[in-house]
Amino acid sequence: MKQKQQITTLMEILDTYYPKDVECYLHHSNTFELLVATILSAQCTDDRVNLVTPNLFKQFPTVNAFATAQLEDVENAIKSTGFYKNKAKNIIACAKxxxxxxxxxxxxxxxxxxxxxxxxxxxxxxxxGNIFKIPSIVVDTHVKRISIRWGITLYEDPVQIEKDLMTKLPKEHWIRYNTQVIAHGRAICTARNPKCETCMFLTVCPHGLTRLREKLPDEAQEALQKGHMY
Ligand code: SF4
Structure with missing residues (x-):
């Protein structure tokens, strides 16, 4: 199957199984809050960030409140998100x-x-993407892993993946690609044990087909290679 055709099918399946208008997983009520929540999400789960931000935004309700905050107070408020010293320093400097x-x-x-x-x-x-609705592709761990498994990028570096996907995915799909692929990555195409046997993308996923082929008995693999039906 040609890559263009494969991508069209992948986008159709994404739209069939995952909502087109999923809200960003990080809770926020304005642009700056989303910016802060995204900074906090580095090396941390969205669920953990969502537990921390309600109190954080109550304690520091404006950009100026963060800009004039004591480093230690921000550190204490975000401690459980990990790498909190760097994150606190960056958030204050960003607000300034x-x-x-x-x-x-x-x-x-x-x-x-x-x-x-x-x-x-x-x-x-x-x-x-989320606030200004400007077509953009967010490359996180799920997007990287699954795009590579689908074979639609060969790059490892997130910036190269982003630029590569921008040349290959239809522009109208850029914003929702991230939220749909995250949903798929959490439910089915997990990092360690992807559920290829029951995956709706199997027929267009080179990685999944290879994994399942490897599980077949030797005679079946040989027959497949020769083009025989098993
Ligand atoms: S077939 Fe397997 S590797 Fe491919 S998308 Fe589905 S779960 Fe992921």
Missing amino acids: RLMEVYGGEVPSEIEELVTLPGVGRKTANVVR
Whole structure:
């Protein structure tokens, strides 16, 4: 099957099995809160972040409140998300830059977003897609793993994967690709034990087909290689 045709089928199956308008998994009520929640989500589960942010945003309700916060207070509030010292330093520095350069508003341009401390392309694209509805592809661990398993990218580096996918996926699918693939990665195509036997993508997934073939008895594998039906 040609890759273009495979991608069309993959997108159709995603839209059939996963909602097209899934909300971002990170709870937030404004752009800055989503920015902070995404910074906190590095090396941490979304569920854990969602447990921490309600109190955090109550304690620091505005960009300025973060900009003028004591480092130790932010550290204590986000401790359970891991790497909290760096994250706290970045969040405060990010809030300061937003106050000083952008009047307390979060910019929408990727070139500006990535100048904020703690904000890389992934965080920038989460904000651009979810808040500003600008077509963008968020490459997280699920998107990386599954895109490689589907064979639609050969890259390992998230930035290269993002750029590669932008040339291959239909633009109207960019924003929801992340949320749909995360849902699939959590339910079926898990990192350690993907449930290929019951997966709706099996017929268009090279990795899944290879895994199942390897489980067949030797005679069956031989027959398949020769093109015989088993
Ligand atoms: S067939 Fe297996 S590897 Fe492929 S998407 Fe499904 S679960 Fe993942």
